[in-house]
Amino acid sequence: MPIPLYGTKGHLSAKNTSDGPRNLKEAEFCAEDTDILSGLSPASVLYTTMRMWNYTEKVLDHFRNPRNVGEIENPDGIGEVGSLACGDALKLTFKLDANGRIADIRFKTFGCASAIASSSALTEMVKGMTLEEAERVTNQDIANYLGGLPEQKMHCSVMGREALQAAIAHYRTGRPSRTVLDGKVVCTCFGITEDALLSTIRENGLTTVEQITHYTKAGGGCGKCKPTLEALLARVEEERQKIRASVPPASRLTTLQKIRLIEETLDREIRPLLKKDGGDIELVDVDGNRVVVSLRGTCAGCQVSTVTLKDVVEAKLREFVSPDMEVVETGK
Numbered sequence: 001m002p003i004p005l006y007g008t009k010g011h012l013s014a015k016n017t018s019d020g021p022r023n024l025k026e027a028e029f030c031a032e033d034t035d036i037l038s039g040l041s042p043a044s045v046l047y048t049t050m051r052m053w054n055y056t057e058k059v060l061d062h063f064r065n066p067r068n069v070g071e072i073e074n075p076d077g078i079g080e081v082g083s084l085a086c087g088d089a090l091k092l093t094f095k096l097d098a099n100g101r102i103a104d105i106r107f108k109t110f111g112c113a114s115a116i117a118s119s120s121a122l123t124e125m126v127k128g129m130t131l132e133e134a135e136r137v138t139n140q141d142i143a144n145y146l147g148g149l150p151e152q153k154m155h156c157s158v159m160g161r162e163a164l165q166a167a168i169a170h171y172r173t174g175r176p177s178r179t180v181l182d183g184k185v186v187c188t189c190f191g192i193t194e195d196a197l198l199s200t201i202r203e204n205g206l207t208t209v210e211q212i213t214h215y216t217k218a219g220g221g222c223g224k225c226k227p228t229l230e231a232l233l234a235r236v237e238e239e240r241q242k243i244r245a246s247v248p249p250a251s252r253l254t255t256l257q258k259i260r261l262i263e264e265t266l267d268r269e270i271r272p273l274l275k276k277d278g279g280d281i282e283l284v285d286v287d288g289n290r291v292v293v294s295l296r297g298t299c300a301g302c303q304v305s306t307v308t309l310k311d312v313v314e315a316k317l318r319e320f321v322s323p324d325m326e327v328v329e330t331g332k
């Protein structure tokens, strides 16, 4: 059978056992909407999936060996999003330790390889975090952790973020997790609310309805919601234009404004990336466009710290503060 190079939908669900799917034999193939993968052996399904989507090694690793599968008994928080009818569903449960950090977090999912990988990655990322830290994890962080996801599969990372937010909201409010993410439903085919759409558009810089469909599935059914999706895009674009108009060019920033902007960029764009690998960064000094920082944790002794400084820290500060920023490590 020829292997198609275009996308299709084959579902592999992480079986709801405490051990989870250790290999494809334990994964359950559901071919209700494809005739391409049905009938293939588990190994062929994996090969075909790889060819179709060009997944990174990290995605495949988390798909083949998903971490933290299952459900915690008497959890502190439960988050459920999606539905089997829509083709993807995810249930997250977590337990906090005495210091309010996520001691254990487990998932059950029904979806494609990237849904399993995204859920697995998310649980690894947030273990040990406080809820305040965990709720700052974006779907883009999940995709970055996996070395990237095809745009058509970004909705899997969005589902992970939404389930986590629902679980945290459940912990805080005690309201049933399925109704925590309420609000005006824009896409009735997939049950996507206006709030969820606005955050996804803002956080991922989306500009087209097609991208919204890739990230959330909204618009991918009957299409009736598309005019509303266009209106939401226009609303966010208007917001962006207002922000652009209100930020003075870097050359006109006062030193205090520049330091604030650098701190904000470190917090939002850089620190979460470093913390995932056990590192951190501290702003030491700002002299004109020269930014002096100190790397902490595992980043401090890292042999590729110069690459981190130039390719991550300096690149982000050039993007968000000023194109002529230069970053150096203290004492060097």
Ligand code: FES
Residues within 6 Å of the ligand: 186, 187, 188, 189, 190, 218, 219, 220, 221, 222, 223, 224, 225, 226
């Ligand atoms: S209402 Fe959004 S696709 Fe049908």
